[in-house]
Amino acid sequence: MTANVLIVDDDPDILELIRFYLQREGLAVIAAADGLEAIKATEAGKVDMAVIDIMMPRMDGWALCRQLKADFPNMPVMMVTAKGETGHKLKGFHLGADDYLSKPFEPLELAARVNSLLRRYRIQSQMKIQIGNVLLDKHRYTAIVEGEANPLSLPLREFDLLFKLASHPGQIFTRNDLIEQVWGADFEGDDRTVDVHVKRIRDRFVELNCQFVIETKRGLGYKLEVTE
Template sequence: MANILIVDDDPDILELIRFYLLREGFKISKACHGIEALEAVGQTKIDLAIIDVMMPKMDGWQLCSRLKADYPEMPILMVTAKGETNHKLKGFNLGADDYLVKPFDPLELAARVKLLLKRYKIHTAMKLQIGKVLLDKHRYEAVIDDVPISLPLREFDLLFKLASYPGQIFTRNDLIEQVWGADFFGDDRTVDVHIKRIRDRFAELNGSFAIETKRGLGYKLVVHE
């Protein structure tokens, strides 16, 4: 799954973008200024950067220029409150691939991110293989030996999330936020119920993968070779 870096010194904008992109299934990295963004890029693989223009320490223009010099294949979406033509031209001349003016529709931003990833041919996984099970997000099906099995939406999304990052521990809160959404007001024990259903559903394939409970931490999926 593509990892999106969001760079903005406004925590509200940062959280708004993060919330909507998490709902689309992206992995998120965050930075509040250009220097922090460069540190993030140096520590993990970033597939696309969303950059605010007006920031302390290193503004968006400088960051865009640095990123395009060091990572020319990384798509960049500039976000700013200034909509004048000369600002857009400056961004494009520095290598920005797209430009969005605040206030913006978060759904439009998510759509532009997907288009940029598609333009750069960056893989956004819609199918995952975990042992004998193929998860197909286009159809929301699990396929075992060419036999499709339909799953309830939440069970599929929960399994797909865990399978996207095998070996990574997710807390209940992580899974609630990324699968049910930050506006979910139910009991976080609903995660336990759905995990049990998934385990029961795939019990006969216990040699293929397992969802392990890490006491006091959360859950992780392990694929058995």
């Protein structure tokens, strides 16, 4: 089934450039000139992913990203901007963006990243995820490690945390991101709860020769990397 990709930019030349390369990949493209048009597009039909500029009139990319993630939490969002400073990237990731590309960009790279995010989305929408030699089964809340006789059962929060990280390999999640997405926005505990659960997950897998690692990114949060 063809994926519908929403592209949002107030520069018509950029819109046409992105449209051309995404359509060449067999993707259906919906174009919008600003955030308000983009919101209307999501109301008019199914959107699988959004590629959005930041500096736009009426409703900028920050506000649009926040709105899209509130309405469609599992929709991948890539932010494209002329501003490549680390602070802008961190702000975008904090708002829920899944990837970030600075202008000027290589259209082929953008198309490759779009396809990569769509693959991740399809994985996330499923109930099973393969990370290296470990299969996570959300039906049973178990991890099946190749070569091990019995599946490893995990407590609910540990499994959900691992599943979230595994759904987006290579993506950095802040502690607040993980609290909101795993424990819920109404969680009243300390965000160091995430540290405790990450340590428990690591301890459970440390002797199983698993092909993934949960990395601590100092000052940022955590990310999962496949090590095969």
